[in-house]
Amino acid sequence: MEKEMLTKVRRDLHQIPEIGFQEYKTQKYLLDVISSFAQTHLEVKTWKTGILVRVQGENPKRTIGFRADMDGLPIKEDTEYNFQSLHEGNMHACGHDFHMTIGLGALANLAKNPIDDHVLFVFQPAEEGPGGALPLMESKEFKQWQPDMIFALHIAPELPVGTVSTKAGLLFANTSELFIDFKGKGGHAAYPHLTKDMVVAASNFVSQLQQVVSRKIDPLESAVITIGKIEGGFVQNVIAEHARLEGTIRTLNPASIDIVKKNIESFAKGFEMNFDCSIGIDYGSNYYQVFNTEKYVNKFKNIIHLEGLDWHEAKAAMTGEDFGYFLKEIPGFMFWLGVDSAYGLHHSKLKPNEDALVVAVKAVESTLRNL
Numbered sequence: 001m002e003k004e005m006l007t008k009v010r011r012d013l014h015q016i017p018e019i020g021f022q023e024y025k026t027q028k029y030l031l032d033v034i035s036s037f038a039q040t041h042l043e044v045k046t047w048k049t050g051i052l053v054r055v056q057g058e059n060p061k062r063t064i065g066f067r068a069d070m071d072g073l074p075i076k077e078d079t080e081y082n083f084q085s086l087h088e089g090n091m092h093a094c095g096h097d098f099h100m101t102i103g104l105g106a107l108a109n110l111a112k113n114p115i116d117d118h119v120l121f122v123f124q125p126a127e128e129g130p131g132g133a134l135p136l137m138e139s140k141e142f143k144q145w146q147p148d149m150i151f152a153l154h155i156a157p158e159l160p161v162g163t164v165s166t167k168a169g170l171l172f173a174n175t176s177e178l179f180i181d182f183k184g185k186g187g188h189a190a191y192p193h194l195t196k197d198m199v200v201a202a203s204n205f206v207s208q209l210q211q212v213v214s215r216k217i218d219p220l221e222s223a224v225i226t227i228g229k230i231e232g233g234f235v236q237n238v239i240a241e242h243a244r245l246e247g248t249i250r251t252l253n254p255a256s257i258d259i260v261k262k263n264i265e266s267f268a269k270g271f272e273m274n275f276d277c278s279i280g281i282d283y284g285s286n287y288y289q290v291f292n293t294e295k296y297v298n299k300f301k302n303i304i305h306l307e308g309l310d311w312h313e314a315k316a317a318m319t320g321e322d323f324g325y326f327l328k329e330i331p332g333f334m335f336w337l338g339v340d341s342a343y344g345l346h347h348s349k350l351k352p353n354e355d356a357l358v359v360a361v362k363a364v365e366s367t368l369r370n371l
C-alpha cells in the first residue's frame with residue numbers, strides 16, 4: 001500500500017474507535033479493505049470482532065504471526081484533526097488505528113508477493129480491556145493456524161519517526177485492573193456525625209494505597225497503583241452513601257501483583273472497621289508481562305539496521321499488554337515504533353506522525369521476509 005492509501009486507512013479507522021469486543025464497524029472496515037487485496041494466497045476467518053488472515057507460503061516450514069490490536073478507549077478526543085472520532089466519547093488514543101493500518105499495509109504486500117512460510121495476521125479485539133488475547137488464543141480458529149513465532153508493535157509518542165526500540169527479556173509489566181466499591185450510610189451534609197461518609201472513606205483510601213507500593217513491595221521490584229477514576233455522591237449537600245474507585249496495578253514481577261492485592265484487601269478490612277462501611281473489590285482483567293525472546297530480538301535488530309532505521313535500546317515500562325499472553329506460549333517479541341507526538345499514549349490530544357506508517361510497514365514486511 002502506498003503512503004496515501006495508508007494515510008486514508010488510518011484516518012478512516014481513527015474516525016470509528018470502538019471499545020473492547022464492540023469493534024463491529026472496525027471489523028467490517030478491515031474485512032472490506034482485505035477483500036480488495038490479491039486473494040490467491042489469502043485465507044480469512046473471523047473470531048468474535050477479530051480477524052485472522054493467513055497468507056499461504058510458497059514452501060512453508062513454519063508460520064510467522066503478526067498481531068495488531070483493534071479497540072479504542074473511552075476518551076473524548078481533543079485534537080484539531082478534521083478526521084476526529086465520529087464516536088463521541090471514544091478515541092484511538094493508544095494508536096491501535098496505526099497498528100491495524102500497519103498490519104493491513106504489510107498484509108497487502110505479502111498477499112501480492114508471499115514468502116516461503118505461512119504468515120498469520122491477527123487483528124485482535126479488546127486489548128485495552130477486558131483482554132482479547134487469552135480467549136483468542138484458546139479459540140479453535142487460532143489453534144488451527146497457531147504460529148511458531150509472533151511479533152507485534154506499539155507506537156511510542158516520545159521517540160522520533162524512523163526509530164524502533166525494544167529489548168530482550170522483560171519489556172512490559174504485569175497488570176491487574178482494580179475496582180473498589182464503598183457502601184456506608186448517607187445523609188444530610190449538616191449532620192455528618194449521623195452518617196458514614198463514603199467520599200471521606202474513599203479519598204483516604206486513595207492516599208493510603210500508595211503505602212502499599214512504598215512499604216510493602218521490595219524497592220528493587222517496582223510497582224505502581226494508579227486510581228484513574230473516583231465517583232461518589234449525587235449533590236453538594238448530601239453525604240454520599242456510595243463511592244467507587246477505578247484503577248490499575250502494575251508490577252515488574254508477576255509475584256508482586258499478589259502481594260499488592262493481599263495488602264489492598266487488608267487495608268480494606270481496616271477501613272471497613274474504621275468507617276463502619278462495607279468494601280467490595282473486583283480485579284477485572286489481568287495481563288501477563290511482555291517478555292521478549294532474545295534470539296528473535298537479536299535477529300530483528302539486524303533487520304532494523306539493514307533497513308537503515310535507528311535502533312534505541314528500550315527500558316522495561318509499566319505499560320501492560322495482553323500480547324504478553326501470546327509470548328508466554330509462543331516465542332517472539334514486541335517493539336516500540338517512534339511516532340513523535342507531543343502528547344503521550346492515552347492522551348486526548350495524541351497526534352502520532354503519519355510518516356511513521358510507511359516506516360513501520362517496511363520494518364514489519366522486512367521482518368516477515370528475513371526472520
Ligand SMILES: CC(=O)N[C@@H](CCC[C@H](N)C(=O)O)C(=O)O
Pocket residue numbers: 094127128129154175176177247248249285287318319320321322345
Ligand atoms: C499499551 C497500553 O497502554 N496498554 C494498556 C493496557 C490496559 C490493561 C488494563 N485495562 C489495565 O488498566 O490494567 C495500559 O494501560 O497499559
